Amino acid sequence: MGVYKLSTANGFKSGSDSYNSMLAGNSVYDVSAIEPIARFTSSGSTAVVEFAGIPQTYRDLMLVVYGRSVQSVSQTGLYVRPSSSVYWSGTQLYGDGSSPGSTRFSNNGSDCQVGNMVGNSATAGIFGSSVTHFLSYSNSSIKKIFITRSSTDTSGAGFTKLFVNSTNSTTNITNIVIYNDGGNNWMANSTFNLYGIRAAS
Amino acid sequence: MSMFAIASQTVGVGGAANVIFSNIPQNYTHLQIRVVGRGTTSFSPGLSAYFQINGDGTAANYAVHGLFGDGASSYASSAINAGTMSIQQALADSSAAANVFGTAIFDLLEYTSASKNKVAKIIGGCDRNGSGRAIIQSAVYFSTAPVTQIIVGTDGNLVEGSRIDLYGITASQTVGA
């Protein structure tokens, strides 16, 4: 095998270095820690987005949502939860544009709010954004923790939020469901991207 | 690609006083540490996660400031002469229900810079189903020395199952102006 290195980090180099393997002089092959797993884009007819059969080979998961509900409200709750748990709870820190605040919910056997999204009475074209980290999702000894930043500024209204949530279950997360208040459809072009974050081997 | 897993440590049977990352490679631009932790001390609503830099425990060399939500109201806090970087009340304590852990995501930009004090941005918290915190905290180590070691601990010992992962993040060489 002939592997030739023609450049450095600063650009092309004069001449070349040759190697006998694809490691090209490196001791190991560096594997990226963050990998895309799955993506869903709503056509406007989906109320509950589900990522099922999530690989158990990562340390953490990261979910990025860009969404708008078809419901005629300005703001709607964003609910993200593993599909198998007995109950969920959460503590939030938020700003509503005039007052800072914090609230919590507990022992909720149905829903797990992790932030807000935008509803259909907001100006057309406005979507909300959120990033949720599920930590140790594949560890069967730990009750699951997620942490979310959500943004729903609608130019004159809206929220900025930080949510910390937990479940009372140590069951590995294999499925995640994502929905809004009242289970209304997600507007077309709402996107949901799931990533895995590896630990060092 | 730009985010690489450098090292991972999971606390074993019997717990551990701390987790140490030594000889941190200097070829990244930023570091991220992800903590899922619980401590042996009893203190509701939670314990701090501490991050000591380069083995330096000098109180005057650290300061922290934070923004908290406690489920009823928000508040801010500060501490100088802090002794370590930290995020306060983010990890579960021994009085939390079994298997409840807290979390912290610690971002340290430009950790090899010889011209910058080391400033961390930390988000985290612990929800305990009726109590807990959501937190964004800042922490500074007043030294321009490159970071080669980070010791992570809590109040008391870290319990079995606590895990701390260290990541390196590279940056582009392209300016894009």
Place this chain on the structure above:
Amino acid sequence: MPYAMVPIFTQTIGPAGGANFGFSNIPQIYDDLVFEISARTTATDTGNFTQMVTYLNKESYPASTHSYTQLEGNASVTYSGRESGTYIRIGYIPSALATSNTFGSIRVTIPNYTSPYFKQIITESVSENNSSSSESVKTSLISGLYRSNLPISSLWIDCGRTIAPSSTVSIYGIKKS
């Protein structure tokens, strides 16, 4: 092997200081953008910290298409506010009155930056200072809205004052699945 986080651009302010960070020709092949900012200002007329802002698609400047909602804390109290205009505040950085060599840390996330719809931005920001006085630091969580259907192909980041030498912005693209 698939990977998701790709470094795109990095800019560092030189020894003379700088007016802003300007990025052009942002590749349109990713899903999301993430910026990591480590910055300070040489200003002495703004207290211990100065706001940092972004103007998106700078060729359109000035465009009153930006707005934001913020949650902030200094060292002792918390606030919330909102504004709209020609920029989005993304956080605060230390001024020359803050402890020397101490730079602020800001993360900006823009999901779907190439979308034909408006862009909703998420930021976390910390400044730091060896002080526990009220106005010594500013910590913030900010949500910003760019009311344009244009994909983001360029942007400015500035603080309205001179940005200190060694301040940096690293931009990353998050690849779609």
